[in-house]
Amino acid sequence: MKAILALGLLILISYLGSIGLFFRRNVFSPFFYFFSSGSVYILFGLISGKDGLNILSSQVLNQLSPLINLGLGWIGFLYGFQLENKFLRQFPKKYLGFSFLYSMFLFLTVTLISLLFLKVIYSSYSSFILAGMAISFGILASISSSSFLPFFSNLIPHKGEYYRLAVFSNNIDDFWGIWGFALITSFWHFPFFREKIFIKGLLLFLGSIIFCGLLSIIFHLLTKVINDQREILTLLFGMVFFASGAASFFNLSPIFICMLFGFILTRLTKLHDRIYPVFLSVEKPLYIIFLILIGALWNISIDISVILLIFIFVGSRIGGSVLYLPLLKKILKFPxxxxxxxxxxxLSQGGMAIALAINIKLIYSLPLTDIFLTVALLGILINEFLAPIGLKVSLIKLESQRAG
Amino acid sequence: MSILIIIVFFVLIYVLKSISTGTGNLNQSATFALGFLLITAFLFGKITKKLKLPMITGFMVMGIICGPYFLKLINLNEVKSLQLLDGLALSLIALTAGGELRLAILKEKRKTIILIILFQALFLLCGFLIFCFFARDFLTFLPIDKLSYVFAFGLLFGVLSIATSPSTTIAIITETRAKGPLTDLVLSITVFKDVIVIVLFAFSFSFSKFLIVAKSNFSFSILLNLLKEMSGSIITGVLMGLIIIFYLKFIKKEITIFILSIAFFTYELSSHFEFHPLLICMIAGFLTENFSSEGEKLIHIIEKSSLPIYVIFFAISGASLNLEILKSTWIIALSMVTMRAILKFLGTYLGAKLSKEEVNIKRLSWMGFISQAGVALGLAIIIEKSFPVWGPQFKTLAIAVIAINQIIGPIMFQRIIFKAEEAGKKEI
Structure with missing residues (x-):
């Protein structure tokens, strides 16, 4: 089946999905959240992929790869653009420290535990590759979903500091994760990461930042003279394609490049009211198409070592999340x-973690990459499933603390 | 500012491609090229608009400049991998074309439409037969002693010359927001001519084979196939139209995605069954416009999301234009373009005069029929494959003629829209 028919199928599924996606209901149901958060589309993709019905064969996926890049770039741009100063100023500055330390703590916890087990399970592989894999798990673990709490907001009775801090942290931890990933892709650049790492890495990293700044200035200047929404959409598509294509061309992260592009642009422009409707109009279908393509790209292979790694990833992340607050209170006297x-x-990880996982696979075609993706995606899906239960337990504890 | 930004992007892509580590694969560079083309072609389109030229001319010219035959900022493989968007673009354009056809106008103008198509076809077929007969010394790839070859060449070139590009026509109408008798007439004739050309081609193709290929009989099987394709396309088009009407009337959700998926499915499924996707989409659009109250909604939705697709479609068309071919055949190609334009003028003038049309239509409307693209190119490829002795040269010449027509056609059409004071008359 040709690429174009596959794309038609994707669009149709995305349409059907977008009708029900992010549909709220007042229950803490893991099943309902799993389906309505869009995670189920990864499974659709898996079924349509070469390990399933082979509608989205390797050849088709190859032809549709500009869409994968667009998806990665779009997620990054959307995230960066939404991080307006207006949004950040709503929260106390101490939240920033909480979020950064939380992400670092989870990153270190998951990285160290993963590395320990990876060295035992895959002892024949070079420690260089195992360290990279562990760091990737750590980065993924530090990311949580920003749409999770708004999804259940009707079920959270008192939206005080508990809620506000969680909303802030869920939004900001992606930022730390993306920067961390950008540093890795620059300094641990594939395929030349064994020679002159520092100078090339620094050049790539600084070059990416300058490139994003330039794109933001250009787009900002253009939006000053272009009023038509169709024209803004055309330019925005062009910019995201160009930025994400350039990033992929250099084996850098499109998510980072486009996130930075959006982050700088949102600070330059005053035309948010004109730009938001443009990209929100295509957000849902693009996201679903993207999830399906990810599912199709996924070479799933499960054995006992993969199951063990999933358990370690999910377990160390939950453990780290629970342990963090008492440690923070005791050691840093966090107020x-x-x-x-x-x-x-x-617990919920959302689209950004999925996007980062697939981005890691696309950049590093190394041994164990497919195993990494299987562990990461299954781990993320399990986390999506457990997240509503986790929130419910946390709220029960909060209520009993209040009652006490 | 647009020029400055285009220059910045030229420098950017040049620098980025030259410092590449060689790790990026084709698909990644295609994404990169897609973004580059979208931005630069769009901005160049804005510049040509300021110069009172059509935006699509700007998109195409930028495609040519960046493409594999000029500055080579985008290579041939990248262009090929971007042609995935063609199916979507063509289906959307055909849906719009069908949606722009009003039954009332067709009824009112049926005599004019029939006469103009009839005389254009007659003049072009006879004109190119005569032209090829007298110019046979210049057509060095044809065996001069065999007149049957010259006859077949002239006949098939005549059929090809009848076609006008609906995609270009509709893009210019959308861009200029034109509405009026001249615009309606040019669009209606362009759409109907597409069907006529396909039918005429089937006959002339079979006849040419009969003339040239030894022991070949006039084949009715090709006509039977044509009948199957046409009836299949009409039935599918009606079904698609009914689905669209039902959806727009009762479901009404996520209409943009629905229309996009319909466009993709139609294009690909029809090529699977060898139906005509353009015909299917035109019928679907026509039904939605004329047999429901949802036509305006359909056009509005397509227009809302079509600009990026138009930019890419015409920029890729430009990048695909083989300038090498144009360079080697430009003299004969130019004379054929001139010949075609004269014959189009004569056919249109006579048809309009006999149906007692107003002066504008008699004198100006022929300029709306100059552009040529997809259908003509598709037919040229069939000829290349079917007549190995002179088919490749036929295609080369056809591409050169199409390239020139596709550059001057949109400019001429836009000019008559302004001259007839029909630009900007359509409500947004």
């Missing part, structure tokens, strides 16, 4: 009074 199981509020 926030929250229930002990507060970390369970952050």
């Amino acid at each position: 926030i009074n929250l229930p002990p199981l507060y970390g369970l509020t952050f």
Whole structure:
């Protein structure tokens, strides 16, 4: 079946999905959240892919790869553009420290535990590759979904500091994760990461930042003279294709490049009211198409070592989330009074973690990459499933703390 | 500012491609090229608009400049991998074309439409037969002693010359927001001519084979196939139209995605069954416009999301234009373009005069029929494959003629829209 028919199928599924996607209901149902958050589309993709019905064969996926790049870039741009100063100023500055330390703690916890087990399970592989894999798990673990809490907001009775901090942290931890990933793709650049790492890495990293700044200035200047929404959409598509294509061409992260492009642009422009409707109009279908393509790209292979790694990834992430708050209170005397199981509020990982996982696979075609993707995606899907339960438990603890 | 930004992007793509580590594969560079083309072609289109030229001319010219035959900023493989968007673009354009046809106008103008098509076809077929007969010394690839070859060449070139590009026509109408008798007439004739050309081609192709290929009989099987394709396309088009009407009337959700998926499915499924996707989409659009109250909605939705697709479609068309061929055949190609334009003028003038049309239509409307693209190119490829002795040269010449027509056609059509004061008359 040709690429174009496959794309038609994707669009149709995305249409059907977009009708029900992000549809709210007032229950803490893991099943319902799993289906309505869009995660189920990865499974659609898996079924349509070469390990399933082979509608989206390798050849088709090859032809549709500009769409994967567009998806990665779009997610990054959308995220960066939404991080307006207006949004950030709504929260106290201490939240920033909480979020950064939380992400670092999870990153270190998951990286170290993963590395330990990876060295035992895959002892024949070079420690260089195993370290990279562990760091990738760590980065993924530090990311949580920003749409999770708004999804269940009707079920959270008191939206005080508990809620506000969680909303902030869920939004900001992606930022740390993306920067971390950008540093890795620059300094641990594939395929020349064994020679002159530092100078080339620095050049790539600084070059990416300058490139994003330039694109933001150009787009900002253009939006000053272009009023038509269709024309803005055309230019925005062009910019995201160009930025994400350039990033992929150099084996850098399109998510980072486009995130930075959006982040700088949102600070330059005053035309948010004109730009938001443009990209929100295509957000849902693009996201679903993207998830299906990810599912199709996924070479799933499960054995006992993969199951063990999934358990380690999910377990160390939950453990880290729960342990973080008591440690923070004890060691750093952090001035926030929250229930002990507060970390369970952050279990959902959302689209950004999925996008980063696929981006890692696309950049590093190394041995174990497919195993990494299987562990990462299954781990993320399990986290999506557990997240509503985690939130419920955390809220029960909060209520009992209040009652006490 | 547009020029400055285009220069910045030229420098950017040049620098980025030259410092590439060689790790990027074709698909990644295609994404990169897609973004580059979208931005630069769009901005160049804005510049040509300021110069009172059509935006699509700007898109195409930028495609030519960046493409594999000029500055080589985009290579041939990248262009090929971007042609995936053609199916979507053509289906959307055909849906719009069908949606722009009003039954009332067709009824009112049926005599004019029939006469203009009839005389254009007659003049072009006879004209190119005569032209090829007298110019046979210049057509060095044809065996001069065999007149049957000259006859077949002239006949098939005549059929090809009848075609006008609906995609270009509709793109210019959309861009200028034109509405009026001249615009309606040019569009209606262009759409109907596409069907006529396909039928005429089937006859002339069979006849040419009969003339040239030894022991070949006049084949009715090709006509039977044509009948199957046409009836299949009409039935599918009606079904698609009914689905669209039902959807727009009762479901009404995520209409953009629905229309996009319909366009993709139609294009690909029809090529699977060897139906005509353009015909299917035109019928679907025509039904939606004329047999429901949802026509305006359909056009509005397509227009809302079509600009990026138009930019890419015409920029890729430009990048695909083989300038090498144009360079080697430009003299004969130019004379054929001139010949075609004169014959189009004569056919249109006579048809309009006999149906007692107003002066504007008699004198100006022929300029709306100059552009040539997809259908003509598709037929040229069939000829190349079917007549190995002179088919490749036929295609080369056809491409050169199409290239020139596709550059001057949109400019001429836009000019008459302005001259007839029909630009900007369509409500947004």
